[in-house]
Amino acid sequence: MTSDQTGRGAAGDHEPPRGASTTDTWNGLAYTASAQWLVLREEDTPTAEVFSISYLAQDPPAERPVTFVFNGGPGAASAYLHLGAVGPQRIDLPADGSVPAFPPVLVHNDESWLAFTDLVLVDPVGTGFSRYVEDGAAHADAGADRGQQKSGAHPGGSGDGRGQYFGTVRDLKAMGDFISRWLSENGRWGSAVFIAGESYGGYRVGRLTRHLQETVGVGLNGVILISPALEWNQLEAFMGRGDYAVEPWIDALPSMAAAAVHHGRSRAFKPGTPPAEVLRAAEEFATGEYASFLTRGASMPATDRERVINRYADLTGLDARLVARAEGRVGVNRFKRELLKDTRTVLDVYDATVTSPDPFPDRDAYEGAEPSLTAVKAVFTAAVNRLLRTEIGVVTDRRYEVLNDDLVAVWKNDEAQYYFQGCPGATDDFRHGMAVNQHTRAFITHGWYDLVTPYHTSERLRNLMRLDPATARRLTVRHFPGGHMFYTWQESRRAFTDALAVFVAEATSR
Structure with a gap:
């Protein structure tokens, strides 16, 4: 594995921290792993530095699908899906998904989604290494970890960034902006696009099914909702x-x-x-x-x-x-x-x-x-830091926020117009997005033993969506042994990956 640091700074008055990249092979497939920050702006003013890790096949990248992957919370970085299921390396977990001994070990992941899609693991603002930019951060000293001294690591900073990103609709806009910008910067507007999210990330993906296609103009070949929290009354x-x-x-x-x-x-x-x-x-x-x-x-x-x-x-x-x-x-x-x-x-x-x-x-x-949740947080924190800082070569003083509880405490329903208005669910936006693009396919999945987002919620909602027969055929609902993170179970991870390989092939066929 070879590694180098790259300074893909944003043009103009603000540069994010330097990223890094490395090359490797997975089952004979040569790929580049790149860890970078992308600056989001409002009216040309930098407002956030969004961190992501991408795995892109070296030849021919434009012909492969690309999947943007999120975890939940809100407040969770992408490390759980990254190192538990989809990346070319994963944490060496017992077959039943229980917590391994410390320190955790990274091993080759035979079930990586890299077999059928390029990957972009996204850390929303306030998670991972992503930060909102406080007032005055646009002129941060470029000699150090750029943006580190004046970019908010946690909610509660004095700048405006928290208000712009820690809410239901603001989060959708930020992730939509990120995906659009990433496709432009990497020349991938010709690729088939998928989005995948777990838990609150499943809620995010459900709503992005509409937002990306109707507002941002990003057509979707497929959406993958993993243990999604589609409607809040289920809690x-x-x-x-x-x-x-x-x-x-x-x-x-x-x-x-x-x-x-x-x-x-x-x-x-x-x-x-x-x-x-x-x-x-x-x-x-x-x-x-x-x-x-x-x-x-x-x-x-x-x-x-x-x-x-x-x-x-x-x-x-x-x-x-x-x-x-x-x-x-x-x-x-x-x-x-x-x-x-x-x-x-x-x-x-x-x-x-x-x-x-x-x-x-x-x-x-x-x-x-x-x-x-608690013990496994330490496992994923140690593993993702080792991967990013040692193997890919990211140099930063920032703490990688695997699960930022402070963010959850300040998250807002920024659509409420009346005091009695509850947080909207994602099912309506999901249905709307599936109707907007009659080629989009969807895969909804849960673990049998998950008591937080029970599988039966999605089964019930599917039966209440009033889908016409053609749309219903584009929706796959399948569940696996295990819990909220059922993919940590060895057999479930294998079966899930096999099912998604078929799903992606069908969603990209003409």
């Missing part, structure tokens, strides 16, 4: 709220039932029952008797209510008395603590097959960490 069950809601509780139940079987606590199914059988039965109950229970409330006869509560308890492995006290609405955060309570063990809500000791079992609220 009611996660938070344990929603006495008057219906859908969030329906959506959470099948994944809870699958978790109960996995841990041998289900009274409805024996351990080892195929997950597909469990999910099918739980879906039928959730959308049938349980949905009626949720909508009828106290008007349902007592004998019917008791039957539903007992069935719910059997499927989820919970005590029927607890389910009755909760009026059949057991929040995800309660479920994760109750299922294995006798062992002082809690489930991870991002992957309910993962467990950890409860450090404070005597306290009312769970005060421990989520292993697949």
Whole structure:
């Protein structure tokens, strides 16, 4: 692997930090890995430095598709998808996706998407090495890490950058500007374009399906939504709220039932029952008797209510008395603590097959960490820093923000016109974008054991989109064993990559 630093500074009065590039091969394919900052501007004034890592085949690049990849949060850098699934190198994880020993090791990734597309891993403003530019940063000293001293690393700086980027629509505009600029600077307007995002990144991609095509003028061959949070009301069950809601509780139940079987606590199914059988039965109950229970409330006869509560308890492995006290609405955060309570063990809500000791079992609220979020953050932080600073050769004093919690705290719904207006979902924009371009294909996917963005939400939404038959044929919905980051499971990563190779081929055929 060879490496060199490049100073692709923006023209005019502001230059970002120097980037770096290196060359290598992946399964015989020669490629260039480039880590660069691209300056975004408002009326010629620099407002942000967006960092990305691209993997571009050296010959012939213009004939290959290019996929822009985002993670979620908001506040997450692209490191999770980058080093967990799509890049030419990945973190060496156990086959079941559990946290590896430290320090993490980078290995060749046979399942890299580089097999069928060039890649651009994008870190939105405030994540990774991307920063907004504060007032006066346009004249930062060019001799040091340019922009470092006066570019905001975290929300709360004195400049205007935070207000321009930390919101629903502002984020879409920034990512649309980035994609358009990147295509221009790299001469790739003739390439097939795909966008892929996980979690909030899935929400971002859903809305970009419309924004890029209708506003920016970037046609899309395909969109890939990974564990997407398409509609915000789905989080009611996660938070344990929603006495008057219906859908969030329906959506959470099948994944809870699958978790109960996995841990041998289900009274409805024996351990080892195929997950597909469990999910099918739980879906039928959730959308049938349980949905009626949720909508009828106290008007349902007592004998019917008791039957539903007992069935719910059997499927989820919970005590029927607890389910009755909760009026059949057991929040995800309660479920994760109750299922294995006798062992002082809690489930991870991002992957309910993962467990950890409860450090404070005597306290009312769970005060421990989520292993697949907290522990894995350190794994990905160490790995991405090694890749960027040692192997690609980026030189900067900036901290790589894998997950910026401060950003989440200040994120705004910048479309609200009334005090009671909630954050808009992404499903309408997704449907709109699929209608704008009748060649765009979509792939929506989840992990079975994800309790934060349950797979059944997307299944339900698909059935409510009123898609005409031709559009429905352009939409693929497929789920895999695992949790929120199901691609960390070896077999799921392989199956997911195989499915996407077919998807990209179909989306680029004429």
